[in-house]
Amino acid sequence: MGGFFGVASKSDCLFDLFFGVDYHSHLGTRRGGMAVYGEEKGFDRAIHNIENTPFRTKFDKDMQEMKGYLGIGCISDYEPQPLIVRSHHGTFAITTVGRINNTKEITDLIFDKGNAHFLEMSGGDINPTELVAAIINQKLNLIEGIQYAQELIDGSMTFLIMTPLGIYAARDKMGRTPAVIGQKEDAYCVSFEDFAYLNLGYSNYKELGPGEVVVLTPDGVKTLVPPGKDMKICTFLWVYYGYPSSSYQGISVEQMRYNCGAKMAERDNVKPDTVAGVPDSGIAHAVGYSNTSGIPFTRPFIKYTPTWPRSFMPTIQSKRSLIAKMKLLPVHELIEGKSLLLIDDSIVRGTQLGETTEFLYQSGAKEVHIRPACPPILYGCKYLNFSRSSSEMDLIARRIIEKLEGGSVTDEVLKEYANPESEKYEQMLEEIRRQLNFTSLRYNRLDDMIEATGLPEEKLCTYCWNGKE
Numbered sequence: 001m002g003g004f005f006g007v008a009s010k011s012d013c014l015f016d017l018f019f020g021v022d023y024h025s026h027l028g029t030r031r032g033g034m035a036v037y038g039e040e041k042g043f044d045r046a047i048h049n050i051e052n053t054p055f056r057t058k059f060d061k062d063m064q065e066m067k068g069y070l071g072i073g074c075i076s077d078y079e080p081q082p083l084i085v086r087s088h089h090g091t092f093a094i095t096t097v098g099r100i101n102n103t104k105e106i107t108d109l110i111f112d113k114g115n116a117h118f119l120e121m122s123g124g125d126i127n128p129t130e131l132v133a134a135i136i137n138q139k140l141n142l143i144e145g146i147q148y149a150q151e152l153i154d155g156s157m158t159f160l161i162m163t164p165l166g167i168y169a170a171r172d173k174m175g176r177t178p179a180v181i182g183q184k185e186d187a188y189c190v191s192f193e194d195f196a197y198l199n200l201g202y203s204n205y206k207e208l209g210p211g212e213v214v215v216l217t218p219d220g221v222k223t224l225v226p227p228g229k230d231m232k233i234c235t236f237l238w239v240y241y242g243y244p245s246s247s248y249q250g251i252s253v254e255q256m257r258y259n260c261g262a263k264m265a266e267r268d269n270v271k272p273d274t275v276a277g278v279p280d281s282g283i284a285h286a287v288g289y290s291n292t293s294g295i296p297f298t299r300p301f302i303k304y305t306p307t308w309p310r311s312f313m314p315t316i317q318s319k320r321s322l323i324a325k326m327k328l329l330p331v332h333e334l335i336e337g338k339s340l341l342l343i344d345d346s347i348v349r350g351t352q353l354g355e356t357t358e359f360l361y362q363s364g365a366k367e368v369h370i371r372p373a374c375p376p377i378l379y380g381c382k383y384l385n386f387s388r389s390s391s392e393m394d395l396i397a398r399r400i401i402e403k404l405e406g407g408s409v410t411d412e413v414l415k416e417y418a419n420p421e422s423e424k425y426e427q428m429l430e431e432i433r434r435q436l437n438f439t440s441l442r443y444n445r446l447d448d449m450i451e452a453t454g455l456p457e458e459k460l461c462t463y464c465w466n467g468k469e
Contacts, residue, residue: 179208239256
């Protein structure tokens with residue numbers, strides 16, 4: 001995933017930009033970057049690798065040296081950004097969040113129109129942010145270029161463009177990721193996360209609609225392209241990605257997770273001794289379950305957060321598993337001889353939760369009942385970089401289905417496995433339970449999860465669970 005923050009201020013924006021970007025550190029682990037524009041130095045930029053060092057540590061020196069009244073920055077889990085681009089539009093800085101599925105088609109199109117080259121990153125890929133800039137540069141003005149990018153890209157793309165005149169903010173055409181505006185007396189900001197600007201003195205101004213494009217200056221916000229009517233915001237923002245203090249479309253992440261836990265408790269029939277959540281995103285789901293069921297909430301293991309990095313993103317599978325296991329510290333008095341019900345936000349590959357369950361058994365647990373807060377993931381995400389899996393067969397549910405079906409499966413068969421009322425669904429759950437050695441396994445239902453958000457189903461993207469686009 002990734003996050004962004006931008007500031008247009010009547011005074012120096014570095015303090016707000018630095019902390020606003022830092023508040024997005026939960027959304028990425030590889031790169032951080034800031035770009036500013038001021039009358040004295042023009043454009044200035046800094047990008048650092050933040051895989052093993054927090055954003056604040058790497059950018060402290062830059063914060064002291066950079067100056068400007070306009071600024072954009074990002075936390076990225078993939079490409080280095082923001083980029084500074086010189087084109088017939090003049091010089092601009094750009095940062096993006098999203099996914100481009102038709103990179104080859106777009107690059108071929110741009111080569112045919114005379115673009116000389118693209119810089120390759122270390123993995124051989126073209127930087128998606130550079131590609132977005134190249135698309136924008138195909139048109140005579142920025143607004144046409146922004147709209148052209150939104151039309152041409154298969155996937156999703158929300159981005160900020162900073163020129164000497166202001167910051168253009170464009171939310172992706174289906175609103176899969178958020179973009180919100182904050183205001184205070186002498187500045188406006190744009191942010192992925194709405195909580196990121198509150199401690200900086202900003203109040204809520206507006207949330208961009210799907211496909212909406214605005215320009216921020218120190219004096220105000222002007223809508224250049226009105227929002228579209230259709231929206232498909234990523235439901236995983238509430239289930240997993242969002243920080244507990246975040247809200248999207250006016251719906252609190254923390255409250256939605258309580259709601260999910262409550263829904264699961266209402267349908268459950270096991271009677272464990274305690275309920276626990278896998279840190280961090282599973283905890284709120286577990287609190288909701290505990291409050292509704294009356295079963296005590298405990299923390300039988302603690303995540304050691306001061307130094308361990310997040311284990312969701314490391315690319316070497318053996319290291320992912322090692323980190324997932326080593327950063328969890330048992331509280332033996334809360335585990336030994338206990339029947340535990342454990343809630344995690346999801347099961348993707350199954351590796352980490354299998355390790356966690358084994359860890360609890362080794363620490364003396366009598367039973368481990370697993371309750372994922374979302375349905376089985378049957379399809380790889382094609383709209384956001386939720387998981388950089390090389391194949392849908394990385395998903396444990398798909399591997400189990402292929403095993404049960406004796407080979408590759410059709411969409412019609414997958415629909416049967418997505419139906420929680422079907423026999424095939426129960427067979428899939430039993431095989432996952434057996435393979436990962438859970439005492440019992442019940443997923444949250446899609447209809448309950450949607451109800452927990454409080455938004456209409458047609459406004460939510462649920463593709464990874466039911467294949468509906």
